[in-house]
Amino acid sequence: DAGVIQSPRHEVTEMGQEVTLRCKPISGHDYLFWYRQTMMRGLELLIYFNNNVPIDDSGMPEDRFSAKMPNASFSTLKIQPSEPRDSAVYFCASSARAGPTEAFFGQGTRLTVV
Amino acid sequence: GENVEQHPSTLSVQEGDSAVIKCTYSDSASNYFPWYKQELGKGPQLIIDIRSNVGEKKDQRIAVTLNKTAKHFSLHITETQPEDSAVYFCAASTGGGGADGLTFGKGTHLIIQP
Numbered sequence: 488d489a490g491v492i493q494s495p496r497h498e499v500t501e502m503g504q505e506v507t508l509r510c511k512p513i514s515g516h517d518y519l520f521w522y523r524q525t526m527m528r529g530l531e532l533l534i535y536f537n538n539n540v541p542i543d544d545s546g547m548p549e550d551r552f553s554a555k556m557p558n559a560s561f562s563t564l565k566i567q568p569s570e571p572r573d574s575a576v577y578f579c580a581s582s583a584r585a586g587p588t589e590a591f592f593g594q595g596t597r598l599t600v601v
Numbered sequence: 602g603e604n605v606e607q608h609p610s611t612l613s614v615q616e617g618d619s620a621v622i623k624c625t626y627s628d629s630a631s632n633y634f635p636w637y638k639q640e641l642g643k644g645p646q647l648i649i650d651i652r653s654n655v656g657e658k659k660d661q662r663i664a665v666t667l668n669k670t671a672k673h674f675s676l677h678i679t680e681t682q683p684e685d686s687a688v689y690f691c692a693a694s695t696g697g698g699g700a701d702g703l704t705f706g707k708g709t710h711l712i713i714q715p
Contacts, residue, residue, distance in 0.1 A: 491644075520702055529690075529705055529706070529707040530690065530703075530705040532704070535702050543702065546702075578644050578645070580644075587633035587652055589650070590635075590647070590703060591647075592637075592645050592646065593644050594643055594644050
């Protein structure tokens with residue numbers, strides 16, 4: 488398996504534009520997580536899915552953020568409209584099952600909003 | 602919710618010496634404590650983890666200790682090598698472990714001096 492695949496690797500957009508980040512989890516993994524990484528706040532969990540269903544979105548910072556998982560092999564994180572303070576590295580991760588288990592991270596998407 | 606504190610934020614050691622990174626957590630229900638290593642431009646990768654029913658775990662040059670009473674856990678790297686240079690994150694998770702998502706510390710930038 489190629490691991491968790493995220494696209495794009497880098498995204499530069501203007502304030503007010505819509506941004507869509509994409510993730511393909513490891514095949515067979517039932518859990519998918521979206522994290523945001525900044526210098527100030529470190530790694531923060533935004534939302535996670537179990538079997539394509541959002542379970543906990545309490546980490547989503549504002550209504551401008553939304554996430555979907557239309558099927559087991561694809562998820563999106565959308566920011567609309569984007570703001571400069573959304574600039575960060577966004578990671579997608581997946582894990583195989585419930586309980587203490589390894590979360591596998593993608594390479595991340597570095598988002599810059601100017 | 603869970604709060605994880607990590608120290609130090611930067612650690613510089615001579616090649617061949619040992620490095621110790623310490624974390625504390627707040628939620629006594631936490632039962633899974635992984636450590637991740639993040640190299641530049643990559644996503645975090647699990648290097649070792651420990652569950653709450655174990656006090657210590659070792660894997661070659663890496664060891665982790667857990668003190669549930671004091672709610673702290675530590676990463677020990679012996680005989681450090683240049684490839685150990687990276688940012689290390691501790692994390693804690695309650696109940697469902699990976700299924701609940703991880704609460705991360707702010708990270709330690711480990712620098713191995715030649």
